[in-house]
Every structure is written in C-alpha cells, then in structure tokens.
Amino acid sequence: MSEVLLRLTGVSVRHEVYDEAGAVSHGVPRPRDVTAEVRAGEVVLLLGPSGCGKSTLTLTLNGLIPQVVGSRMDGTVTVAGTGTTATTVPALARDVAMVFQDPDAQIVTATVLDEVCFGPENLLLPAGEVLARAEEALRRVGLWERRGDDPEHLSGGGRQRLAIACALALRTPVLVLDEPTANLDPAGVEEVYRTLREIAADRDRAVLLVEHNLDAAIGFVDRVLVLDADGRVAFDGPARATLTGHVDEMVALGVWLPVATLAALRLRAAGITLEPLPLTPGELATALDTVPVLPAPRDRPAVDVAAGTAILVRDLTVHRGGRPVLHSVSLSVAAGEFVAVAGANGAGKTTLAQAIAGVTGARRGTVRVTGQAGFVFQNPEHQFLTNRVEDELAYGLKVLRRPPAEIDARVGDLLDRLGLRELREVHPFLLSGGQKRRLSVGTALVTRPKVLVLDEPTFGQDRERATELLDLLDCLHSDGTTVVVVSHDMHLIAEYATRLIVLADGRVIADGRPADVYADDAVLAAAGLRPPPIAQAARALTHHPGWHGVTRLADLPVLEPTR
C-alpha cells in the first residue's frame, strides 16, 4: 500500500454565524466527524448533496480552515505528516496545492508566466528553479506558448488550466480541486478535464476532487467519498463499485449521479434493466445495444404555442466599442416558447438577450416585445436595491405606483412561490446563492411580464440549485410566460427548452428544436457546444436507430408519466 498523504480524523467544521446585532456564534457542523485518508497515487472524488460541506472540507486541507476563514474545527487534518494547525497556511503550500472554482479569483499577476512563478517565488526558491518549474507546469497544461499573455486574455478554460499549472508548479504531493469546472462553458470543461486526466494518469500524487459534473469526472477517479446531508461520511470506496452498488442510496441522499446512470434508473423503472449499471454515455450506449428490443421513445408533447408573436427582432445590429457584436439578427419568438440562446463566449448571446429585454439602447434594427420584458442578470447581487427581501420584491411595483394592497398581495404570493417567506426580512445579500437567484427572478416576475429573459441563470450553481431554478422557470412556462434563457448548460437546454438558437460571431447559425440542433456537428463545433450525455449515447447506438433523436431524460420510456 502506498503512503497515506492526507489523513482526516473526526473533522467537523462549524462556520461563524452572525446575528442581527453582529454578534458571532457557530452554526451546525458541516462536514461532521469525517474520518478518511487519501494515499499517494489515488484520485478521490468527494460527493454529497448541496450544503453538506464539501467545499468547507477542502478548505481544511491546507489550513485555511480554521486559520483564515472564521470557523471552529474539531478533529485533526494531517498532510504528508504535518498537522494543518501546527504550521501556517502559506507554509503548507509546499505540501498541498489548491485549485478553486472561480478562475478569475486566482489571478494575481499580469502575465501567464509571472502567475505560475508566483507560488514558487513565495516559497523562496532560487530564480532558476522557479523558471524551470514554471516551464514544466505550463507545458503540461499547454500554455507555454502563451506565457507572455495577460491571463485576462485566456478563455475561461484557459484560465482554469493556468490555475492548475500554478498548482503543479508548487510540486506538492497533494492536489485539491474544488469544483474546477463550475464556472466554465462546455469547451472549457472539456479542456480542463483533458488536462486533469493526464495529470491523474501520472499517479504520482494524491488528488482530491470536488465536482458536481460527474459525467466528466467519473472516467478517471479511483475512489468516491460520499457525504450525507448532515455532512457525515456515508460511503467511502472504489468509485464504480460504490456508485453502482449503492445507487438507490445515492439518489435518496440527493447526490447527483452521472446522467447515463440516471437514464438507466429511469429505464429500470420502465422495466428495462441495464447490467452493469452504466456510468458514462459510452457505457449506456453499449448496455442499450445489448437489449434486443427497446420500446419507442416517448413522444414529446406538442409545444403549446399561442398564435401571437411575443418577440420580433428584425435586422438587429449592435456595435460595442466600434466592434460589431451582432450582425443583422432576425428572429421571431411565439408566445409560450421556452427559448435557449447558446454559443461560445463573445458570440453575442448576452447582447441579444439585453436587446430583447430593452436593457441596452443604441442599435440598428427593430425589436418588438409584447409588454415589458423582465430581465434577470447573471449575478443576482447586481440587481438588488434594498435592504430586505420583501422590499426587493415590492420595488418594481412601487416604481409603477401600484396601490399598496395590490403590492402586498403580489409580494406575498411571490414569497410563497419562491420559498422565501421565512426570509422576507433578511438582507438580500445575506441569502444563500440559490435563494439570491430565486429572489432576482422574483424581482423580474413581480410586474408579471409576458416575456422573461435570463442571462446564464445557472452559472456557478450546482445541479441541485440549477434544477430547482429550472423547475420554477418550467412552471412559469407552463403558465404561458415566454422564457428566453442565455445558457451553455446543455442539460438545461436539452431538458427544458423547446427551441435552441445558436450564435457564433454575432450571427444566428442554427435555430430549431434542441434535438435537431444537437444532430448538427458542424454547428456544435462552431459554437463550442457539446451534445448532452444522453444524446451522445443515443447517437452511438447501432441497434436502435429509432432512438437516435433522444436527447433528454424525459424522452425515455417510463411507466408512469413523471418527470
């Protein structure tokens, strides 16, 4: 057995909680009483439902908790034999390297090379050694040629690879990654995972990974450590055996499983049992092909599109800083559609959405929308204006000078609908990420717009929060609201949208049902999109051509009509 590099013994963390007077107490422990170890050469995936303390646990591994982040930790963490409370956080950088979720929040210097050198310089290594390490790390992640660039000019995936290079340059025995792809577009996710797969293949260090995108990660992890909602260790064992052997417990815990596995569970409920339980799209395809006869996929209910046009865009051209962002875009959206707008970064998605909602002026062409469209920005905090949740909801109506009775009724209704009633007097900034997102949607809904436009509403959120929000949007959509969502979240688009518009370089390059767009490889490549896992599996089927158009879980046959 190889050497134990990371050892956690009875680790519980209680975060600081502030009351209204600003006094501090400590909350419930998340994680709670975690005992685990990671050995050299292992790649361990840490799983658990939202709020179980996964990210918190990663912060204990280099002493940021309890030394820097206000919290109380019980138990001990030792890294390569050193206790994390016995030394300082910077000193532990020799033993543990970290990659965080937000690539922008990890950049300190002005060039790619300086950035990678930053860590080794802090450790007072001689300049020659610093450069040697930097070069090796940059070549490893494929950024050596761009060493002179400003990190700002890299793509999201590029910046996260840079963060990985910075971690590698420290040459630590332990590498910890906390949701490294949560803020990236599909092309970025793929880049980062290609890099991570190579690093994992070296087997020369211990890697601990937190990731909700299991589809990408499952291919190269050895072991999973699963926490339950209370933050306790629920399972700890080999990745495949643990996930497939305890799949029902995982579902009950609220752990998000690979989409291929979810598909298999859905088919199992319909009487089709796949053995072994697939974890990847490839395995799902293989398993399905061994089934002699598959029932036909479910028909999609015809979209209930009203006759009226909700949004009409004609020859819209937008320039930003002298550069054209949108070229003569024309489209019309019928009332009641759920439209997704996708495309690579800089394709003009946000600009189009803002133009539809009337957020930005100064443009050529016409945009007509039924009534005033509601708009939800990517970062909810940017939109908040007041100090209390209920004032925040009431604001839009007060601007319209509605009678107080009506304001109270509508705000009360929304508080219930968004699940924010208990929090109505809380400061919007003090809500959790998911609550903030719901509130920001609520501020747009309060005036009852016929058209709701959202910019990357699931950005940086985990699957659970994203699904919660999408169910809310789906509800609105069923009630007749026209929804336009800018997103590169393939799952969202595949499962919910009735129509997908793909932009590239300011032009519409595809516009149709998501299933049809996913079948067009040229469009996907041009827009940096990847088909969702189910579509990947369905298209790889050789024995069931009738299934090639399947793109989402809801297409799979079921016994009872549930979602």
Added chain:
Amino acid sequence: MSDSIGSLRSYNPVVKVLAPVPAMIVTALSRDPWTPAVFAVIALVMLLVGGGLRGRALLWTIAGPPLLVALLTVSFGVWTDPGLVDHTTALLTLGPFTLWSGALETGLATGLRVVAVMLLALIAGLTTDGTDLVRSMIAHLRMPYRIGYAGFAAMRFVPRFRRDLEIIRLAHRVRGVDGGRGPVATLRRYNGYAVPLLAGAMRHGDRVSLAMEARGFGAFRTRTERRHVPLRLRDAVLALWLLAVCLVPHLLSGVLG
C-alpha cells in the same frame, strides 16, 4: 524600453517620484512668478528631452502648460481681492467689475505655481510604469512585499470593477431606478451602485486572498523576485540635479535684487 541614460524611463521610479518633492515645496511656497516659471521650464525641458513622449501625450505636454497658465491667470485674477491691487492699472471694466493688472500678476503667479508642480509630478508620471514603481518601493523603500502585492492586486481589480459598475448601472436601470438629472440625482444613483460594487469587490478580494495564501503568499519575510528595478549612479545624479535646482530662487533673488 530604452535603457539609454538620456531616457527618463531608465531612471529609478522611486527617485523620480521623491526627488522632485523639494522643488515642489519650494514652488508651492513661492510668491513671485519667476520661481515657478523656472521650475516649469526645467521640468518641461526634461520631459521633452528625456520623456520619449509621443502622440497625444506629447501634444498635451507642449500645449497644455501655456493654455493652463493663461486660463489660471484670468480665473485666479478674477477672484483676487480688488482692494489689494486697485493701485495698479485697470485693464477692463464690466459693470461693477474691474480687472486690474495687479490681479492678473497675482493670477499669473498662481497659475505658474500650479503648472510647475504638475510638470514636476509628471517627470515621474509620464515615464513610470505603476508596477515598476511598486517593485522599486519594495526594493528601495523597504516597503513590505505583502503591501506591494496588495497594490498589484488592486491594479488588477480595476478593469473588473469597471465592468461590474457598467453592469450594475444597467441592472439598476432595468429595475426602474429613475435617477433624473443633476448632480444630486447622480450622487444618489452612485450611492446605490456603491453597495453591490463594493460588496462584490470585497468578496472577490477575499477569494483572491485565499488563493494567494494557498500558493504560499507570506510564507517567508522575503520572496524570490525575478525582476529587478535598478538603482544606479544616474539616479543619484538625477536626485542631486533636482535638489540643486531648488537653489534657483535664491540665485534669482540675487539677480533680480
């Protein structure tokens, strides 16, 4: 970047910032028009010869000071107490207002002072890169590198905050925040932007600080620096020259009696 001895860019940033300070003080405390005029000309010549200026910067450096002096002469002249200068020549009478030649002289002196101080500051301002200045402060003023790196971080925050501010402005407009016009309405609107901007900024700063510590920032009292800002003989010469210039008013008073 030029390393020639004739280029101000090749001089040490800290020296360029601090060496003109005595001259600035002498200028600021002077009352006659000659002292600031001499300093302004010296600084201007240094900038034109050694600044390596091009395009708009060059144009403004040449055209700006005379325009500014003219403007300041008139405006400060207008504000001067007529009681102090009504023994001089009346140049212009507009209703109850009279412009005295003495007032213009006072205005000229003030204008020259402001311009001279500005030009002395621009010796460093137009020829120094912010990061080099910080590096030099760490190396030559013994500023803790931790503070210097906070400076680098602050510089990197700026473009991000500008983008954030732009989005916040749009977001508030979408919410129906109606500012109206005029300075008070603008001030109130910006007040509304301050909280989301600063809250986001400080959270970002917090995340950056965790990432920095995780990469060993602060492990030792010093850190390896691969880039060095030189401090050379030429810098001492520059400092001595700018100090020697301070004697000019003394000499002038001898000459002019």
Added chain:
Amino acid sequence: MKNLTTRYLMACAAIGAATGVLLIPAFFVSFAISATVPLAYAAMAGVWFLGPVVALAVLRRPGAAVLTMFLAGIINVATPAGPSAILTNLMVGAALELGFLITLYRVWRPWLFFLTGALFQVYYAISAYAYFNIDDMTTAAQAGFFVLLFGSTTVFIQIGLVIARRLMAAGVGRGVAPVPATR
C-alpha cells in the same frame, strides 16, 4: 506586521481599487476646476474622504485608511497628479487615521470621523492658502472657500458612513473586521 493578514490586505485592495477608480475623474475634474473656478475645488475636496471613511468604518482596523488610500494612489498614478497622487492620498488616509490612533482605535462613533476630517481640512486650508493665493482673494471668496471646504467634507464623510453602514448590513467585512465583544 502580524496583523496585516492577506485577507485584510485584499479587503483594503478592493476598497482601494474602487476608491482609485472613483478618484481618477476626481483628479482630472479637480484639475480642470482648480484652473477655472478655484472655489469649486473646495467643494470637491471631500471626495478624498470617501474611501478611507468606508475602509475604517467597515474594517475597523488600524491602518485601514492609510493602506486603502495608498493602494488607491497606486491606481491614481495614471492621472495628471502622477505618482504624487500616492502622496496626496496617503496624506488624506493618514490624517483620517490620526483621530482613531489618538483614541487607540477604541472609538468608532461618527463624530470622530467628522472631527478628524474637519481638523485635516483646517490644515489643508492653511497649506492651500499659499498655493492658491487665497489671502489675496476677496473676503466673500475666502468665506466661500471655507464654507465649501467644510461643507463638502461633512457631506462626503456622511456618504461614506452611510455606504459603510449599508455594506455592514449586507454582511461585508465579516471575518476581517474584529468581532465586537459579546453583547
């Protein structure tokens, strides 16, 4: 040095960067104004207090004002003031810090902000007297200069305190500012 945690430094960098961005137009405008209507210059002198007031009121730590203004100054190097902006800003930051230093950083009441600000402006007025030749101005102009100077100081310190209060209500500064003794 022990108290200069990276977290605290980055909090100052964040406020400093925002302050710096705010002061860039202020340096330009003040320059244009001082060239045309020197009295109006006094009306904007208070802007310089915004950043250090927010920093001190939110972070409540020694040095917050000086650090924030120093970092803002680095950003203001790109203004007509050049690197002397660092000195200008440092002076303002240090001045505001003085009142709190004298009270050993135990008093954080608004009056101390106003008092310290006002005292600094007295000092500033004296130095500006010579620089702008104020004693040669008409009495009305001199009176106006003082009224505007102290008026703008009060207004901007008040704005700074309001912003700080709203930031604290939004939970900003937690974990960096010292925790008040259990009440």
